[in-house]
Amino acid sequence: MELELQSKDEIGTLYDVLFSKFDVDRSGTIDLEEFRALMKEIMLAKARGIGSSPVSIILQGDSLLMRAVQRANP
Numbered sequence: 077m078e079l080e081l082q083s084k085d086e087i088g089t090l091y092d093v094l095f096s097k098f099d100v101d102r103s104g105t106i107d108l109e110e111f112r113a114l115m116k117e118i119m120l121a122k123a124r125g126i127g128s129s130p131v132s133i134i135l136q137g138d139s140l141l142m143r144a145v146q147r148a149n150p
Contacts (some may be wrong), residue, residue: 122148 082090098106098114105115 120147 095106098110098117100110100113101107
């Protein structure tokens with residue numbers, strides 16, 4: 077796994093950068109809207125990776141992930 081090749085400090089820095097990206101109001105917490113934006117970003121990134129994969133065949137047609145796949149791969 078890629079993270080296993082990185083030091084704990086590198087991983088900690090990565091987490092801090094990601095947290096800062098989504099803590100838009102710099103409150104030190106992720107509120108509901110920031111969480112929604114984070115989840116949307118994760119779902120779309122996941123969908124981009126699944127779009128051309130045979131895995132997409134087994135997704136339920138009306139699932140949130142399938143809709144993200146369809147949106148990311150028009």
